[in-house]
Amino acid sequence: MRTLIAGVAIVVAIIALVLFVQNEPTSDPTVTSTPEALAAPTATIGLIDDARINNADSEPGNWLAYGRTYEEQRFSPLTQINRETVGELGLAWARDMNTNRVQEATPIIVDGVMFLTSSWSRVFAIDAVSGEQLWFYDPQVPGEWGRRACCDVVNRGVAVYQGRVYVASLDGRLIALDAATGIKVWEVDTIIDRERFYSITGAPRAAKGKIFIGNGGAEFGVRGYVTAYDAETGEQVWRFYTVPGDPSLPFEHPEMETAADTWKGGEWWKIGGGGTVWNSIVYDPDFDQVYLGVGNGSPWTRVIRSPGGGDNLFLASIVALDADTGRMNWYYQTTPGDNWDYTAVQDIALADMTVDGVERKVLLQAPKNGFFYVIDRADGKLLRAHPFATVTWATHVDLETGRPVENPDLDYLEKEQWILPGPLGAHNWQAMSVDTEAGLVYLPAQDNPLIYGMSEEWKASGVYKRNEGGWNLGIEIAGIAQLLLNNLEDQPTPKGYLKAFDPLTGVDKWVVEIPHYWNGGVLGTAGGLVFQGDALGYLTAYNKDNGEALWQFNTYTSILAPPVSFMIDGVQYVSILTGNGGGDLFSGEPLPPVAEPASLTYGNYGKLLTFKLGGNATLESPTAVDRSIPEQPPLTASIEDIARGERLYGNYCGFCHGLVVRSGGSISDLRRISEASHDAFNKIVLEGMMASAGMASFADVLTEEDTARIHDYVRARAIEDREVALGNQEAPRLTWLQ
Ligand code: CA
Numbered sequence: 001m002r003t004l005i006a007g008v009a010i011v012v013a014i015i016a017l018v019l020f021v022q023n024e025p026t027s028d029p030t031v032t033s034t035p036e037a038l039a040a041p042t043a044t045i046g047l048i049d050d051a052r053i054n055n056a057d058s059e060p061g062n063w064l065a066y067g068r069t070y071e072e073q074r075f076s077p078l079t080q081i082n083r084e085t086v087g088e089l090g091l092a093w094a095r096d097m098n099t100n101r102v103q104e105a106t107p108i109i110v111d112g113v114m115f116l117t118s119s120w121s122r123v124f125a126i127d128a129v130s131g132e133q134l135w136f137y138d139p140q141v142p143g144e145w146g147r148r149a150c151c152d153v154v155n156r157g158v159a160v161y162q163g164r165v166y167v168a169s170l171d172g173r174l175i176a177l178d179a180a181t182g183i184k185v186w187e188v189d190t191i192i193d194r195e196r197f198y199s200i201t202g203a204p205r206a207a208k209g210k211i212f213i214g215n216g217g218a219e220f221g222v223r224g225y226v227t228a229y230d231a232e233t234g235e236q237v238w239r240f241y242t243v244p245g246d247p248s249l250p251f252e253h254p255e256m257e258t259a260a261d262t263w264k265g266g267e268w269w270k271i272g273g274g275g276t277v278w279n280s281i282v283y284d285p286d287f288d289q290v291y292l293g294v295g296n297g298s299p300w301t302r303v304i305r306s307p308g309g310g311d312n313l314f315l316a317s318i319v320a321l322d323a324d325t326g327r328m329n330w331y332y333q334t335t336p337g338d339n340w341d342y343t344a345v346q347d348i349a350l351a352d353m354t355v356d357g358v359e360r361k362v363l364l365q366a367p368k369n370g371f372f373y374v375i376d377r378a379d380g381k382l383l384r385a386h387p388f389a390t391v392t393w394a395t396h397v398d399l400e401t402g403r404p405v406e407n408p409d410l411d412y413l414e415k416e417q418w419i420l421p422g423p424l425g426a427h428n429w430q431a432m433s434v435d436t437e438a439g440l441v442y443l444p445a446q447d448n449p450l451i452y453g454m455s456e457e458w459k460a461s462g463v464y465k466r467n468e469g470g471w472n473l474g475i476e477i478a479g480i481a482q483l484l485l486n487n488l489e490d491q492p493t494p495k496g497y498l499k500a501f502d503p504l505t506g507v508d509k510w511v512v513e514i515p516h517y518w519n520g521g522v523l524g525t526a527g528g529l530v531f532q533g534d535a536l537g538y539l540t541a542y543n544k545d546n547g548e549a550l551w552q553f554n555t556y557t558s559i560l561a562p563p564v565s566f567m568i569d570g571v572q573y574v575s576i577l578t579g580n581g582g583g584d585l586f587s588g589e590p591l592p593p594v595a596e597p598a599s600l601t602y603g604n605y606g607k608l609l610t611f612k613l614g615g616n617a618t619l620e621s622p623t624a625v626d627r628s629i630p631e632q633p634p635l636t637a638s639i640e641d642i643a644r645g646e647r648l649y650g651n652y653c654g655f656c657h658g659l660v661v662r663s664g665g666s667i668s669d670l671r672r673i674s675e676a677s678h679d680a681f682n683k684i685v686l687e688g689m690m691a692s693a694g695m696a697s698f699a700d701v702l703t704e705e706d707t708a709r710i711h712d713y714v715r716a717r718a719i720e721d722r723e724v725a726l727g728n729q730e731a732p733r734l735t736w737l738q
Contacts, residue, residue, distance in 0.1 A: 042180045043125045043134045045111040048160050050207055054285050061567035063109040066157055066203045068564070070283055071350040073434035075524045076565040080572035081613060082527030086541050086551040090615035092573060093131035097606030101694075102560065102581025102666060104429070105157040106203065106521075107608075109566040114575065115179075117155040118606060121169040121200075125182060128575075129568050131610060135182035139169040146694020149199035150219040150471070150655070151583040152666075153694055156279070156429070161206035162231055168200040168213050174229060176211075186234040190215065196222045196272070197469075205290075207283035208323045210237055212290060214277030218343075221272035221298045221472035226281060228290075228326060238326030242275035242294045242314045243268070255314075255328045264308025271305065271466050274298030275315050279345040279429045284320075286350075286361055287377055289329050292319045293365065295343040300423075301454065301474030302339045303413060304464040311336035316344045318365060318373075320380060330380030335369050336403060340393060340452065341423035341473075342369040347431040353439070355383050355504060364434060364503055366443055368425025371397050371404070372503050386506025388499065389426035390447045390492070393419050412452040416476075416483055418490055422450030424518070424583060431562045433524035435544065440500045440509055442530045442544070446517040447495045451483050469701040470652055478647040481660050482737040494594050498522065498532055500547060510547035515595030518584045521562025523574070533559025533576055537598030539609070555609060556622040558599040558665070571612055579606040581666040588658020589665075599665035601625065629671050629722040637712035643736040645713030648706050652698060660734050661717040671718035681711050 046052075048064060056062070056069035060077040067074050081089055097103060101119035108115045114128040120141050125134040146153055149170055159166040164185060165177045172191035177184055190213055191198045197220035204213045214226040224242040229235065241252055244260040246269045251257050263273075280293030294317045297305050306312050316335035321328055335342040344367040353362050355374065362383065363375045370391035374384035385397035385404075394404040410417045420426075426445055433442040453476045458464050466472060476483055484491070496517035500509040516535035523531040529550070530542045535558045541551040558580035565574050580599035589600060602622040609619075637645075649661070656667045663669035683689040685707045688697035702710070716736070723729035 041134050043113040045113050045160075045179055047163060048110060049162060050285070053207070062111065063107065063564045063566050064160070065108065066106055066159065066205065067347065067349065067431065070207070070285055072282055072347060073349050073351065073436070074431055074522065074562065075433050075435055075526070077526045078565050078567055078572045079525070079527040080567070081525065081529065081565070081574065083529065083543055083550060085613055086527075086529060088613045089541070089551055089574070089611050090613075091553070091617040091619065092610045092612040092615035093617055094610070094619055095126070095131045095608040097577070097579065097608060099579070099606040100604045100666060101579065101606065102152045102154050103577035103579035103606045104154050104201075104561050104582060105577055106431070106562055107564050107575055108158060108160045109564065110160055112568050115158050115160055115165050116577070116608070117157050117167060119153045119155065121155045121167060123158060123165060123167050123177065123182065125165070126608070128566065128573065128610070131608070137167070137177055137182040137184070139167065139173065139175055141170045143692040143694050144688070144696035145170045145199060147696040147698075148197040148220070149201065150216060151201070152581040152585060154201040154582055156201060157203035159204045159206040159211065161211070164231070166204045166206060166211050168202065168204050170199050170201065172198050172200050172215060174204060174211060174213050174234070176231070176234060188229060188234045190227055192225070193222075196220065198222050200278075202279045202281070205281045205283055206231060207285075208288075210323070212281045212283070214281060214292070216276050216278035216295070218272065218274035218276045218295050218298045219471050219473065221466060222276060223269065223273045224275035224277055224295060226277045226292055240292070240319075240321055240326045240328070242277060242292070242319070243273035243312070245269050245273070253327070259313040262310040262313045263306045264310040266305055266307045268298070268305045271464070271472050272298035273305070277345060280348045282348045282350065283323060284350055284377060287320075287329075288323050289320045290323050291348050291363060292321065293343070293345040293348055293367070294319060295345045296341040297338045299464065299472045299474030300339065300341050302337045304458065304474045306337070309337065312338065316342050316367070316369070318344055318348065318363065318375065320377070332373070332375055332380045332382060332402065334367050334371065334373060340369070340419060343367060343425070346425070346427055346429060349432070349434045350377065351434055351436050353436070353504070364441065366427040366432060366441070366445070368421055368423070368427065369393070369404070370421050370426035372441070372501065372506070374503050384504055384506070386503070388443060388501050388506070389445045389497070390420045391426065413454060416451050416453030416487065418449045418451050418487065418492060420447055420449045420492055422448050424448045428583060430519065430560060431521040433522040433530065435524050438544065439502060439504065441503055442522045442524050443499045443501050444519050444522055444532060445497045445499050447492060448517045449492045449494065451487050451491070453483055469698075471655065478650040479737050480650050480654070481646065482735040484659075485735050496535070498530070498542065498547070500544070512542065512547045516590065516597055517594065518560070518597070520559040520576070523563040523565060525565055531563040531574060533561070533563065533578065535559070535580070535597040536595060537578070537602070539563070539576055553611070555607065555619065556598055556602045557605045557607060558597040573610050573612050575608065575610045577606065577608050579666070580604050580664065585656050585664060585667055586654055586659060587664060588660070589662035597665060604666040627672070629718050629725060632715050632719045632722065635712065635715050635719060637716070639736055641709055641712050642716045643738070645709035645711070646736050648702065648710050649713050652701065653710060661714055670714045671721055678711075682707050685710070
């Protein structure tokens with residue numbers, strides 16, 4: 001039997017090796033064994049259970065769970081790399097992730113083995129000292145999910161628990177792997193409706209013999225829920241819906257009755273309702289409860305979703321559930337009647353803090369809406385809600401009522417408005433770090449506005465029709481370029497920050513301004529350092545007392561993922577993934593004064609980098625990408641045709657390929673595609689010629705004529721940007737809409 005298992009392990013290892021060299025998902029998992037596989041190593045780790053995660057501070061050399069411990073503070077107790085020694089920090093090893101797609105994972109480190117995910121939900125077990133691969137697992141996500149996920153083919157990591165590694169795939173499966181071999185033990189489909197565009201990008205969490213997982217998809221129009229599965233068998237234990245469903249059907253659980261009272265008029269269930277839990281699910285051993293960070297509404301606009309008003313529970317809320325039963329203990333809604341994509345899915349950290357002289361067990365969250373919440377975990381009582389970035393949608397949060405006070409001047413029902421924060425949030429999934437000793441949070445924050453306006457379709461008819469196979473926001477997206485350009489002079493400048501923020505007083509102890517807004521997650525350490533990677537490709541160690549940059553390493557690739565730290569055989573390491581993408585694909589190439597991301601300058605390379613004191617490995621020097629635009633054939637399309645192409649591009653293509661056909665570097669820039677790709681344009685868009693790479697067919701929503709118009713628009717944009725680059729034209733027109 002042992003031999004048989006070893007044999008299976010070897011076959012899997014070989015499959016892993018073969019698949020690893022491929023950049024994009026394969027549809028054919030049938031790969032045969034070869035004798036070389038006999039040497040494939042396996043991972044040896046001790047058993048991770050609740051007690052061990054609960055006592056994670058007693059083994060600071062490991063990083064046992066997503067946020068290191070159940071508290072998810074992302075603050076390492078290690079001190080070998082510190083303010084005095086950090087100057088000697090150098091690269092120990094680098095590993096090519098063999099992909100130019102986004103990297104967002106937090107590696108888990110257990111007993112010398114690193115477990116992490118890459119794009120397309122692929123799982124790696126790696127020797128943390130040498131960087132050598134131990135095993136690899138590819139869940140074979142169909143390429144079409146590149147189109148069915150709002151924000152790139154992201155995965156944020158695994159849970160390691162009771163001898164297994166748990167990963168949730170982009171196409172919505174929860175998979176248990178043997179931690180030693182990477183062999184699949186069980187797999188369940190977590191999706192309730194495969195017609196709708198559900199996806200999973202978040203890391204599962206493990207506690208109490210259960211695995212907790214949510215999903216994403218609110219931009220397309222889905223109904224959010226979280227499910228707990230038995231860690232051993234994969235059997236469903238409970239499911240909690242976050243928004244009410246079809247009112248003609250019975251409530252799935254009593255909390256839905258409470259929620260349904262807060263949705264008035266409208267037919268939200270037909271569009272979806274939203275409330276997806278795509279990032280933060282945190283287990284709290286002190287109260288034996290699980291906190292869900294709940295997302296935005298589907299559609300974004302409340303006048304379409306719930307025209308009679310109401311808070312629309314449990315959108316944009318933090319919900320506390322009994323870990324065993326899934327019944328709700330309490331909730332706190334950060335943004336009642338969400339109207340702006342203000343998800344509360346951002347990372348939740350747990351801490352013990354003295355608030356107004358009372359020792360309390362609190363929960364900390366900086367959701368998209370720009371207010372930093374300190375909440376009592378015992379009962380959900382709001383203790384603080386100071387703004388941590390520029391907030392214009394509300395004046396403040398009333399601590400008596402617990403509700404934000406909206407700014408009536410920025411209602412966008414009648415008139416388009418620049419609002420801060422925009423849908424990228426004042427803080428997104430890029431995790432913060434909590435320093436309880438200093439009473440500070442090291443927070444990757446941003447000021448990133450959007451011009452919000454009701455969709456042209458709704459303004460013309462007062463009716464909203466669900467957009468099958470596309471985004472369902474309710475705001476104007478098809479003509480967004482025109483809206484933006486017409487209001488450019490009023491646009492608040494997008495900015496990025498790393499802040500040392502006091503959640504009790506709302507005061508910044510220090511602020512570092514970063515030249516681009518979309519940067520990485522944060523790690524604080526007891527060595528007095530705060531590590532963060534940024535869009536320009538730098539991993540920097542700041543002095544946690546004053547924000548002074550003490551050490552910097554140029555990775556030449558934009559960084560979103562958070563760093564982690566661990567210690568093996570007396571040596572402390574810092575590891576981080578590089579590679580851009582995620583929720584900011586739409587913004588594309590930035591306009592000055594926002595700096596250009598490294599992924600645009602040098603290309604987007606997924607790399608896993610590990611540093612130690614005295615490390616002397618080097619990275620290959622990059623060359624700048626050739627960004628010249630090839631000559632295009634003369635355009636014969638009319639202005640009307642191009643304008644129609646612009647609207648279609650805005651509706652279906654811009655989310656990935658970038659606003660006004662200017663890509664941010666991780667997805668193909670359509671101004672620069674080859675003539676062969678132009679020749680195959682219809683085959684790519686309508687026949688799924690590049691589906692395995694994530695560019696699935698759009699034949700369900702676009703006709704041949706539509707595709708021709710999009711092609712006209714792409715050509716027109718390429719021509720004018722080329723003319724500007726050659727000096728033949730002063731500035732691009734950018735929009736053809738009247
Ligand atoms: Ca959203």
